[in-house]
Amino acid sequence: MLPIEIRDVTLTYDTPGGKVPGVKDVSFNIDASEFLCIVGPSGCGKSTLLNMIAGFLAPASGEIRIGGKAVTGHGMDRGVVFQDFAQLFPWRTALGNVSFGLEMKGVPKQERETIAREQLRLVKLEKFTGSFPHHLSGGMQQRVAIARALAYNPAVLLMDEPFAALDALTRDEMQRLLAEVWRETRKTVIYVTHNVAEAVYLADRVVVMTPHPGTVKAVIKIPLPRPRDPLSVEFVECQKELLRYLGHDANPSETEKSAVNGKLKSGA
Amino acid sequence: MTENGQTIRSLVRAAITLAAAAAVYEAAARSGYFAPALLPTLPIIAHTLFAMLADGSIIEHAAFTLYRVMFGFSLAVVVGLPLGILMARYRRIEHFCLPLVSALMPIPSFALVPLFMLWFGIGNLTTILIVFYAATFPMLFNTWSGVRSVNPIWLRAAGAMGADENSLFWKVIIPGASPFIITGMRQAFLRAWIAVVGAEMIAASDWGLGWVIFDAKEFLNTDIMLASLVVIGGIGFVFERVVFGSLERATVLRWGMTRTAKG
Ligand SMILES: Nc1ncnc2c1ncn2[C@@H]1O[C@H](COP(=O)(O)OP(=O)(O)OP(=O)(O)O)[C@@H](O)[C@H]1O
Numbered sequence: 001m002l003p004i005e006i007r008d009v010t011l012t013y014d015t016p017g018g019k020v021p022g023v024k025d026v027s028f029n030i031d032a033s034e035f036l037c038i039v040g041p042s043g044c045g046k047s048t049l050l051n052m053i054a055g056f057l058a059p060a061s062g063e064i065r066i067g068g069k070a071v072t073g074h075g076m077d078r079g080v081v082f083q084d085f086a087q088l089f090p091w092r093t094a095l096g097n098v099s100f101g102l103e104m105k106g107v108p109k110q111e112r113e114t115i116a117r118e119q120l121r122l123v124k125l126e127k128f129t130g131s132f133p134h135h136l137s138g139g140m141q142q143r144v145a146i147a148r149a150l151a152y153n154p155a156v157l158l159m160d161e162p163f164a165a166l167d168a169l170t171r172d173e174m175q176r177l178l179a180e181v182w183r184e185t186r187k188t189v190i191y192v193t194h195n196v197a198e199a200v201y202l203a204d205r206v207v208v209m210t211p212h213p214g215t216v217k218a219v220i221k222i223p224l225p226r227p228r229d230p231l232s233v234e235f236v237e238c239q240k241e242l243l244r245y246l247g248h249d250a251n252p253s254e255t256e257k258s259a260v261n262g263k264l265k266s267g268a
Numbered sequence: 269m270t271e272n273g274q275t276i277r278s279l280v281r282a283a284i285t286l287a288a289a290a291a292v293y294e295a296a297a298r299s300g301y302f303a304p305a306l307l308p309t310l311p312i313i314a315h316t317l318f319a320m321l322a323d324g325s326i327i328e329h330a331a332f333t334l335y336r337v338m339f340g341f342s343l344a345v346v347v348g349l350p351l352g353i354l355m356a357r358y359r360r361i362e363h364f365c366l367p368l369v370s371a372l373m374p375i376p377s378f379a380l381v382p383l384f385m386l387w388f389g390i391g392n393l394t395t396i397l398i399v400f401y402a403a404t405f406p407m408l409f410n411t412w413s414g415v416r417s418v419n420p421i422w423l424r425a426a427g428a429m430g431a432d433e434n435s436l437f438w439k440v441i442i443p444g445a446s447p448f449i450i451t452g453m454r455q456a457f458l459r460a461w462i463a464v465v466g467a468e469m470i471a472a473s474d475w476g477l478g479w480v481i482f483d484a485k486e487f488l489n490t491d492i493m494l495a496s497l498v499v500i501g502g503i504g505f506v507f508e509r510v511v512f513g514s515l516e517r518a519t520v521l522r523w524g525m526t527r528t529a530k531g
């Protein structure tokens with residue numbers, strides 16, 4: 001599994017209304033087989049950053065290296081899971097969707113079906129291999145998307161708020177499942193979320209970003225042993241710490257701006 | 269419910285509508301307000317129709333018409349589908365083709381019949397080209413819209429999984445645009461079917477349903493005209509409901525990309 005380095009990455013969007021900064025001077029590293037979460041307020045540039053790592057966008061300056069090699073475009077060393085349920089191909093069954101990457105790789109039909117079935121079993125969907133996406137629930141569709149991203153065995157898994165649109169109960173279940181899948185496959189994972197509890201549940205380390213235009217505010221280690229108990233005191237402590245960095249709580253060591261934010265919040 | 273059951277039920281519903289329309293016609297024909305020679309009753313039309321079926325003449329005419337339609341329609345798909353995709357994928361092709369399409373599309377195919385007759389003579393070639401002209405634009409235009417509305421997330425996902433330009437084309441863009449492509453085919457067939465009858469009236473000698481109608485005018489054979497119209501409507505109906513209906517059920521409806529009306 002591959003480590004990732006992100007060095008001074010900046011991206012600016014050109015829009016008809018002028019230049020809009022996406023992210024500014026972002027640097028951090030991810031170890032091989034590490035589970036890294038990126039949290040930050042909406043619009044801070046999390047998706048922009050992930051899209052650059054995926055190779056869909058090129059940074060204006062700075063560099064991203066995966067396993068020592070500079071990223072120049074998308075590649076099969078990375079699997080991507082998007083936030084949108086619509087990412088599955090509606091004209092393919094769950095099995096057909098999961099097989100797609102293997103098909104592109106030129107794996108023979110028999111073999112790719114075996115692998116795809118195995119991946120669907122991993123996300124507990126072995127009974128739905130023949131179903132089309134519109135007959136699956138949102139959570140099931142996201143599980144197919146995860147299986148699809150894992151099937152061609154990329155070293156790195158990039159996920160952009162994959163469970164954000166799910167109800168809380170399903171989301172808990174999906175997080176447990178993802179933690180399990182990660183334990184079994186040991187992929188390097190970058191996982192974008194704005195849900196603090198989710199980050200604490202899943203991550204080895206969490207990158208906290210500042211509001212727009214996003215830079216790295218802090219990188220926080222989650223030292224809890226797995227499997228994690230969201231109701232334990234330590235878990236809640238970690239959550240509180242993250243929230244402090246996000247400026248949801250008044251904190252004397254914070255910048256003036258987020259301290260004001262905190263006051264507004266507690267006053268409301 | 270089974271697929272077959274659904275087909276049968278939809279045909280039954282259609283039959284009820286048609287029977288109601290036939291009853292209204294029959295009432296008008298028997299009301300005495302119209303000359304029987306101009307508005308023959310349904311039994312007379314049916315009798316003529318059976319006679320034409322029995323001696324095989326109408327079947328031969330219909331075969332000619334169908335041949336022209338299928339030929340022109342297939343050409344339209346072969347040209348319109350790839351061109352529509354190219355227009356949506358490549359800016360320069362779009363810039364080049366769009367003005368031409370916008371200028372040609374509003375010209376009624378019927379208005380071209382005399383010109384095509386001078387260029388290509390009377391017979392199959394002219395009628396096929398008229399059909400082709402009529403059917404190409406709906407095919408092209410719908411495909412173009414369809415490809416432009418393919419969800420970009422599918423392209424990204426496919427790209428991330430290593431799809432090259434060729435796989436992207438066949439395995440993502442075409443199925444992704446399929447609701448529009450099928451609509452394009454439907455409209456193209458309809459236009460083709462309308463155009464062929466018009467073209468045959470003037471530009472085809474001796475064969476084709478359009479020619480039968482035009483020829484019957486000479487002898488005031490309204491029963492033959494109406495019997496031919498029944499055949500024209502019937503074949504159009506079969507294609508619209510059975511051929512394109514099944515195609516839709518086997519693809520976009522099955523995939524949930526298009527939904528049937530509720531209730
Ligand atoms: N395609 C685009 N064109 C122009 N500006 C964009 C585009 N995409 C994003 N931006 C800008 O870049 C900034 C970062 O956007 P991004 O989508 O990366 O945020 P995010 O952190 O993923 O937010 P969210 O949590 O809401 O998904 C935003 O402020 C937005 O204004």
Ligand SMILES: [Mg+2]
Binds near residue numbers: 046047048160
């Ligand atoms: Mg985002």
